[in-house]
Amino acid sequence: MLVRRTYYLLTAGNTLAGSLIWGINTIFLLDAGLSNLAAFAANACFTAGMVLFEVPTGVVADLWGRRASFLLGTVTLAGTTGLYVWLWRLHAPFWPWAVASLLLGLGFTFFSGAVEAWLVDALTATGSTEPLEAVFARGQVVGGVAMLTGSVAGGYLAQLTNLGVPFLVRAGVYALMFALAAVLMRDLGFTPDRSLPPVARMRRIAADSVRYGWRVRQVRLLMLAAPFTGGIGVYVFYALQPHLLNLFEDERAYGIAGLAAAAVAGAQIVGGLLAERIGRLFPHRLTAYLALEAAGVLALVGLGLAGQFWAALGLIVVWAVLGSAGMPLRQAYVNGLIPSQQRATILSFDSLMASTGGVVTQPALGRVADLWGYPASFLVSSVVSACALPFLVKARNGDTTDSAVPATAPDKRAAERHE
Template sequence: MHPLSLWLVYRGTWGFVGTLSWTTAAVYFLRDVGMSPLQLVLAGTALEIAYFLFEVPTGVVADTYSRKASVVVGTLLSGLAMVGIGALPDVGWVVAGMGLWGFAWTFRSGAEDAWLGDELGPHRLGAAYQRGAQVARVTGLLGIGAAVALALVDLRLPFVAAGCTAVALAFVLVGVMHEHGFTRPERDATTTVVRDALATARGGAGLVRRTPILLLVVGIFLCTGAFEEGFDRLWEAQLLLEVGLPELGPLGDVAWFGILAAATLVLSFAVAGPLVRRVEAFDNARLARLLLVLHGVLMLCALGFALAGSQSLAVAAYLATSVVRNLTGPTFQTWLNGTITDSSVRATVLSITSVAGSAGEWAGGPALGLVGTRWSVRAALATGALLLAPTLLLFARAVRHHGIEPELAGSATDADTDTDADTATTDTADSDAAGEVGTPR
């Protein structure tokens, strides 16, 4: 199968799986499993711990052994984790399942983007990410409908069905996924697998250190990670406890969450449509400017959601925030992947930057939780929105240097023996690259 066609199928399947598993998850955790707020936090913590510990090691696996194998393993383990969470409505099993899911996600994170970059090349990544996101929005609507229908029968069924779909996808990938653009590093007789993996990890970390734009990306990930952790954990509490939602008869909360998820995807599809072809042709400089604008709008929308005093304003602000986040993801990943020209460490570098996002969640999530406990959910959400302010400064810096910081990258490279960063300076001005629907995070 052609890489672009496979990518669209892959993203479409995960769009379906993501909304199928998570649209009614909060209701399942609270009603059937009987989880307390502390236990909900512990489940999220288990996922984040697994993600934080294994993200870079599994990225190294993708760079030293196989992107395809890493993606297949991650997809299979994700499916098994979902089935376990749905089939065993027990707090301990849910926490364990979330930990397994976080571990599984590390195999996919970085590896799928690295595979796509190798197979398509940098100049076609923007189109792949934008079109993949649109396909995922359409299939996500189908997942929402399936989740609500199954949840009305049994709240466990959406997780079980999503897990079975992911397992089936893993077996499909075994047969149709190829990696012609990836060459496994050669090892001589004296080089062990572990030594080779460590060398790859050092190479990826070194590329991040000596490429200023990637250091800037790490800072952006820290800030956005803190914001996203607070928003993702507290938006439901804001609507249910602070603002309140109208009654919908016997359907109740399940229907409301389904409506909001569907509205987000429909609006995202409609807004993204006119932008897709334009963004496909953007170089790194224009992508950086677009990201600066999107993050500014995101901060304002998130503040509006936190401060909204009526149901209509809160719902409108939530939808606006979610739509902007949907638009930001593929654009940011296109820009990020376009800064990496050394394919041999691509997955490792992407994993390192993702770990920065996880660190932001670790640091920002508990802090925002304390703000919410001490003062209010509104205060916590508003504080989280303000954490996006530093990203505006970082993107403004990138814009001043045309999205690639050429002078700094060049001076950093002079101190090294290879020319990877010099290549990045000249090549990434025309590059593009990845995003995701359905991550448990």
């Protein structure tokens, strides 16, 4: 119980800190003097930072512990968030924003993989029999509540003060999360192997991660689908802010931009609550996940065609619910195939694949928005997102396991059966 509560607290705190600026981030960059192309190129540099640092920071988590990785992440994000405010006040040119965004991506890579790996290992060590998708889904609900709170608060805080204040509050929350994690987080069920020198350990972890991650057919196919779904998800989320302001016809109604992020947060709560129920409607987790992703493509088409504020907002909610319901199913499935010792590195590599798509799609779609508007960029997004579906179909057709069985304690033998 303590492990789950700590996980929910860390999820809530991290999401609250992040979401304070999610509703206004694109507006913040545009207010600093960047164009749509430059703003989304800066976001792409953030994503590139995640690509560059995902596996190295995953190795840090596997070598020195998930707790150490989490603490490094909070420190890095607090510092880079403050740097963002400084650049905004200076109206800095693009290149400093690119460097700051790369460092921001570094901060998030310390979290990705590490927290999820910490949870699964700790649950296994404490003898938990609760299905992983139930824990992940509940964590998603907790994160959704925190995101709903943070996005609305950040939007209206910016409206009442200025666009820089939510960023300063965010840095403070990350500092608080450092203190909480230092007290509450312990690496249960995980003992780093320090029998080899550091460089040799890193080589072995990387090699094992390829063996039990990329070479596992089902995991590989899901990773190949990730650039299309992950890259589009980031672009659409941030493009919603100025798009809804345009439809609302009030460019300074920052609370409306916060409402867009809040709508996604509410959808995340609903999706988390529905994940288990939707999973039971299908004989296989991957079948459920494929159906949700396909429906999400159609929702993006509708968003691109919608010309009214409330219609667009409704379609945003539908798109976000579909994505949120599918994520716990995917997380539980992947974690059921990978071993503990390489878990953080493999999950970081999975996150890297999703981030890779964002490096290319964000500036490209930002340019589409500059030339033809946000609705056209959403239609292009639906086409790119649909490219993930063939990989998911192939993964589902090639899996003969009973993935409806709840995942609890994955091991190397489970991975080897899928080679």
